[in-house]
Amino acid sequence: VRSTQKITSAMKMVSASKLRRAQNTIIQFRPYAKKLSEVLYNVFPSQNEETKNPLEEIREAENIVFVVITSNKGLCGGFNNAIIKQSELLLSTTYAQQHKENKVQFVCIGKRGSDYISKKRYPILEIDNQILDDCTFEKSAVIADKLIDAFIAKKIDKVEVIYSKFKSAGNQTVETTQYLPVVFEQATTDKQEIDYIFEPQKEIIYQQMVPQLIKMNLYQYISESIASEHGARMVAMHQATENADELIKDLRLSYNKMRQASITNALIEMVSAAESLKS
DSSP: OHHHHHHHHHHHHHHHHHHHHHHHHHHHHHHHHHHHHHHHHHTSTTOOTTTSOGGGOOOOOOSEEEEEEOOSSOOSTTHHHHHHHHHHHHHHTTTHHHHHTTOEEEEEESHHHHHHHHHHTOOEEEEOOGGGTSOOHHHHHHHHHHHHHHHHTTSOSEEEEEEEEEEETTEEEEEEEEEESOOOOOOOOOOOOOOOOOSSOHHHHHHHHHHHHHHHHHHHHHHHHHHHHHHHHHHHHHHHHHHHHHHHHHHHHHHHHHHHHHHHHHHHHHHHHHHHHHO
């Protein structure tokens, strides 16, 4: 038990170190992604159907893709199970008809999710487990580009991302976010509209920024999930270490009781033997 406790304690410290790095990435990236979405919504509000980006096209959702982000390793509590459960819930409710017609495909990021999806024999479009070991914007952009190309080619009509949003080390929530067609975030501030001067033309900038936002969103979702994984593992290992303490106390108490009973029995036998000799 003590050996196991040392392992869980070491894993807790490793997870805490990785969590700090992942948390810093999120803190630095969240404001940038949020502001870009607001800029696209507020600076380019007058886009009509002709000037809209193809990635905004809303069409009947026949062919669906689920991007399921789990972890490569276990020992992180219910982290992976919660994401898989949410995926199954969507398959049985919102996208039950598409699932029945075998029109829901999966992009699996994380070995735990890919193993489950493979075992269930659901259609898999892409598997990338290595990205979790060293997640960069460039690596996530490769996956995003494939989804963008498939959406523009009308091979898929909608993409949903199922991931764990990081709030704190002890608090992560499973989120389902529409990834494609893209939806912009509206700013909550009531600032006066500004007549910007664009160079090059506004339409050119707009067409270039939309794919960039989509790539950044996927990078953010993966980063959030990585931080959530480390937070969940740190909490799980902390609880395991504390449980080991309780188990050691219980075992020590049981050992002392057995030892005391053994000593008492030995004394009784000695007294009985002495009495027998006297008589």
